[in-house]
Structure formats: C-alpha cells, structure tokens
Amino acid sequence: MSAPICELRGVQKSFQGPKGKEIRVLEDVNLKVLQDEILAIVGPNGSGKSTLLRLMAGLAEPTRGEIRFHRQRLVGLNPGVAMVFQDFALYPWMTVEQNVRVVLQARDLPDEEVRQKAHEAIRKVGLEGFEEAYPRELSRGSKQRVGVARALAVDPEILVMDEPFSQVDALTAEALRAEILDIWEDAERNPSSIVLVSHSLREAVLLADRIVVLSGNPSHIRTILPVPLSRPRNPRSPEFMRLVDKLHDIITSAELPDVEVSAPSMANLPEPIEPLPHVGSPDILGLMEFLEAQGGQCDLFVVASQTHVPFEFVLTTVKAAEMLDFVDTPKRSVKFTDIGKRFLTLDMDARKDLWREQLLKLRLFRVVMELLDLREGRLHKEELLHEIAHRLPTENAEQTFGTLVAWARFGELFAYREDEAVITPE
Numbered sequence: 001m002s003a004p005i006c007e008l009r010g011v012q013k014s015f016q017g018p019k020g021k022e023i024r025v026l027e028d029v030n031l032k033v034l035q036d037e038i039l040a041i042v043g044p045n046g047s048g049k050s051t052l053l054r055l056m057a058g059l060a061e062p063t064r065g066e067i068r069f070h071r072q073r074l075v076g077l078n079p080g081v082a083m084v085f086q087d088f089a090l091y092p093w094m095t096v097e098q099n100v101r102v103v104l105q106a107r108d109l110p111d112e113e114v115r116q117k118a119h120e121a122i123r124k125v126g127l128e129g130f131e132e133a134y135p136r137e138l139s140r141g142s143k144q145r146v147g148v149a150r151a152l153a154v155d156p157e158i159l160v161m162d163e164p165f166s167q168v169d170a171l172t173a174e175a176l177r178a179e180i181l182d183i184w185e186d187a188e189r190n191p192s193s194i195v196l197v198s199h200s201l202r203e204a205v206l207l208a209d210r211i212v213v214l215s216g217n218p219s220h221i222r223t224i225l226p227v228p229l230s231r232p233r234n235p236r237s238p239e240f241m242r243l244v245d246k247l248h249d250i251i252t253s254a255e256l257p258d259v260e261v262s263a264p265s266m267a268n269l270p271e272p273i274e275p276l277p278h279v280g281s282p283d284i285l286g287l288m289e290f291l292e293a294q295g296g297q298c299d300l301f302v303v304a305s306q307t308h309v310p311f312e313f314v315l316t317t318v319k320a321a322e323m324l325d326f327v328d329t330p331k332r333s334v335k336f337t338d339i340g341k342r343f344l345t346l347d348m349d350a351r352k353d354l355w356r357e358q359l360l361k362l363r364l365f366r367v368v369m370e371l372l373d374l375r376e377g378r379l380h381k382e383e384l385l386h387e388i389a390h391r392l393p394t395e396n397a398e399q400t401f402g403t404l405v406a407w408a409r410f411g412e413l414f415a416y417r418e419d420e421a422v423i424t425p426e
Contacts, residue, residue: 003071004032005080005157005193006056010065012218013051024218025051029065031212031221033158038184038194040204042251043214043222044312045278049197052214053160056195057081082156082191086163088143090135096122097131100150107154121153124183141172148176152183152191159184159191163199177207181231199312201251205243206233213250223250248301248311252332273363273391276403277320279313281355281410287317287334288326292344297335324358356411364404367391368414372425381421 013026025048033039033056041049054060055067058078067074069081082103090099100121104114122131125145135143144164151159161180165173184194198204204211208227215222225247233240290307291298300318304311318334321327326340336344343354359365367387372379381401388404389397405416405423412426 004034004068005070006033006078007031007068007071008052008055008062008065009068011055011062011067012064013048013055013060014063024063026055026062027216027218027220029219029221031224033193033195035192037209038196038207039210039212040196040198040208041212041214042198042201042204042247043219044251044315047214047216048219049214050162053083053162053195053197056158057083057160059083078158080157081160082151082154082158084144084147084151084159084161084164086166088135088140088147088167090143090146092135095132095134096127096138096146096149099135099146100153103150104153117153117155118149121149124152125149125179139172140168141176144168144176145179148180155190157190157192158195159193160195162197164196165203166199173203177203181207185231199310201244201247201311202235205229205240205247206235211247213247215251225250245301249332251311252300252315273367274323275392275395276364276400276407277316277323278399278403279317279320280403280406283313283317284321284324284326287314287321288336288340288344291327291334291336291340296341297333299333300329301332303334323362324355325361326358352411355407356413359407359411359413364388364391365408365413368404368408368423372414372423377425379423381416381423384423 008029008031011026011029011031012024014022014024016022029052031052041052043049051060055062056078058067058074058076058081067078069078091102094102097118100118101114104117109117119131122128125148127142127145127149130138130142135146138146144167147164165176168176180194184191194207196204196207198207205227211225211227213222213225214220225243227243229239229243286307287303290303294302300314301311303309303318304314307314309317318327318329321334321340322329325337326343327334328337329335339354339358343351346354360369368379368384371384371387375383384404385397385401388395388400392400408414408426409416414423415426416423
C-alpha cells in the first residue's frame with residue numbers, strides 16, 4: 001500500500017461551550033486518505049463530519065493528536081487540499097470568473113497563469129460562456145459548479161466536499177456526481193483523491209472506494225466499509241443494494257440500538273434530560289401516516305426510499321416519534337406502539353390532548369412547566385436558553401428552544417410570544 005497523502009493520528013477536537021465548558025466533538029480519530037481513492041464519510045447530524053473535513057483542510061486545528069500531509073505534520077492551511085462547501089460560498093458581487101480567480105490571486109500567481117487556470121477550471125465544469133455571469137443569475141447546480149471550479153483551479157491533491165449535492169435537485173445532483181467522477185478519473189491531473197461528506201447512503205456507495213461511518217458522542221470511527229464494486233456502478237444491482245443494506249444496518253445499530261438496560265443499573269440514577277431531535281410535528285405526523293399506510297410497521301430503509309427523504313432525517317424523525325412513545329424500533333424496523341395506534345384513531349383535538357400528555361412524560365417539558373409556575377406564568381426566552389445550555393451543554397440551545405416551542409404549540413402545552421420573547425401557559 002502506498003503512503004497516505006493525508007493522515008489523522010489520534011485526533012480529538014473540542015469546542016468551548018456555555019460557561020467555558022469543553023464540548024468534545026471528535027475522539028481518537030485515526031484515518032488515512034490514500035492516493036487515487038474516493039473516501040466517503042457518513043454519520044448522524046452533529047457527528048463531526050464537517051469538522052473532520054475542516055481539520056484535513058487546515059481550517060481548524062485538532063485539540064489533541066495531529067494531521068500529517070505527506071508524512072509532515074500539518075501547521076496552518078493544507079497546501080494540497082481544496083474544499084467545496086454545501087452552501088456554495090460564492091461572493092455575490094463577483095462574476096463566475098472572478099470567483100474562480102480570487103483563490104489563484106491569493107497565491108500571488110502571474111496574471112496570465114491566473115487567467116489560464118481559471119478558464120481551464122471553468123471549462124472542466126461545463127460553464128464556458130458563463131464567465132461574466134453573477135451568482136444571482138445562476139441555477140443552484142451552476143453555483144455548485146462554480147464552487148467546484150474554484151476548488152479545482154488550485155490543482156489540489158485532495159478535493160474535500162461537504163455534502164456538495166444536497167442543495168440541488170435530484171437530476172442535477174446525478175449530473176454533478178458523474179462530472180466529478182470524470183474529473184477524478186483523469187489520471188494525468190489532480191485531484192488524486194476525493195473526501196466526500198454525504199447524508200445519502202446510496203451516494204456514498206455509488207461514489208466511494210471506502211466509507212467511514214462516524215457515531216457516538218463524542219464521535220469516533222465506528223467502522224470503515226470497503227466498496228469492492230467496479231465502476232461504473234449500477235445502483236439497481238443486487239451487489240449495490242446489499243452494500244447499501246449493510247451500511248444501513250451498521251448505522252441503524254449504532255443510532256437506534258435495540259438494547260434494554262436492566263432495572264438495577266438505572267435504580268439510583270437521576271431522571272435524565274433528553275436532547276430533542278430537531279424535527280417538527282408535521283414530520284412526526286407524516287411518519288405516522290406513512291406507517292399507517294404500510295400496515296403499522298416498515299423497514300427503516302424502505303421508509304427512506306419510498307418517501308424520498310434522506311435516511312439520516314428518517315432516523316431523526318423516528319427518534320422523535322420513539323421519544324413520544326408512538327413507535328418502537330425492533331432491529332431495523334419501525335412499528336406502532338399501542339399509544340401510536342390509538343393516536344391515529346383520534347380526531348385532531350383528542351390527538352393534541354394525547355400529544356400533550358406524552359410531552360409531559362419528557363423531563364425537559366416538565367422543567368419548562370416548573371419554571372413557568374415559579375415565574376408566575378411568564379418565562380423569558382433568555383432564562384430558558386440559559387437553562388437549556390446548563391442542562392444540555394452539548395446541544396445547540398437556540399435550536400433546542402425552537403423544537404421545544406414547536407412541539408409544545410402542537411400539544412397546546414405552552415405558547416411563545418415572539419414580540420415579548422416570553423413563554424406563557426397556553
């Protein structure tokens with residue numbers, strides 16, 4: 001095996017949370033990016049996938065451990081890495097050509113070389129004739145092509161891509177994947193390797209030679225799955241589907257473990273505060289209605305494929321429904337509980353009553369009601385945000401607040417008055 005281009009050795013990454021508390025995102029990550037490979041990284045939201053890319057690019061430094069590029073310890077920006085961002089990250093006041101040229105000019109290259117490299121990169125991604133267009137005049141797919149052209153212009157050995165196809169429609173994404181593969185397969189040119197973060201298991205299997213699965217809190221590498229399929233790959237072939245299925249099982253077993261904790265081990269523990277999955281009540285209701293149409297039980301992967309919803313979001317929605325005790329998740333399936341079955345037989349008013357009853361089984365909602373009682377029915381948002389940050393230091397307090405309010409509104413448990421930034425009883 002040839003020496004890796006880039007290597008992470010015992011990498012840990014932490015950030016400073018509320019009141020200076022350390023929040024660890026990555027723990028003991030050891031990973032090699034080899035020559036002439038596509039490496040995909042998958043895992044749940046918040047598992048540190050984007051942080052891992054930023055570490056490789058030198059945009060962030062590890063708290064512990066080290067990053068090596070061609071066996072040399074990386075200090076500062078990685079000269080052999082270019083990054084394509086999920087949200088395009090284009091300068092809106094610059095034309096297509098100017099957006100590509102800016103990264104070359106930062107390297108103090110001669111004007112003629114800047115011009116040639118920019119035109120070559122724009123040609124590679126099929127945007128000839130659009131050099132003078134502004135981002136506002138482009139489709140989402142063309143904007144992402146500009147982002148790819150800008151990355152390719154610096155001739156990187158490793159192209160790192162953070163969910164690059166998530167902001168475009170399915171047909172455009174398919175075309176972009178094919179174009180990226182064509183560029184990578186040109187053996188005479190860089191990039192030698194691609195590291196891709198994806199929320200789509202099918203995309204990972206379609207593109208990658210190896211798939212890194214992240215899980216845990218803090219996140220670590222659960223496994224690295226090789227993809228032995230030759231290219232071009234047929235996403236309808238039995239071999240392809242078996243690999244998607246295997247990857248699905250690995251992630252499901254990590255994120256929705258079917259393990260019971262014995263009563264004695266829980267006896268002396270305080271009641272935990274549960275982080276809320278960041279999905280809305282319509283998402284949970286949509287899952288319930290889909291399950292009803294499937295006879296009350298369905299394989300998790302089938303839910304994702306038939307609803308055309310990313311598998312990661314399906315997992316998050318299932319977690320939310322499971323917290324409310326509407327569904328159970330035996331093995332790799334999701335099925336109604338008795339409460340879930342009853343919920344679907346009720347009219348809307350009765351559904352809200354049952355929803356409210358289930359919310360009050362969750363400690364976080366009871367904390368809000370206790371605070372409302374202490375504050376005589378007027379709880380300020382800032383006070384609740386402080387409480388959330390204290391009790392759930394690894395969670396995004398603002399995002400948790402939004403989910404908390406949305407779930408409570410559906411169950412008419414409490415209301416949020418935005419003009420006063422105050423929570424009141426419903």
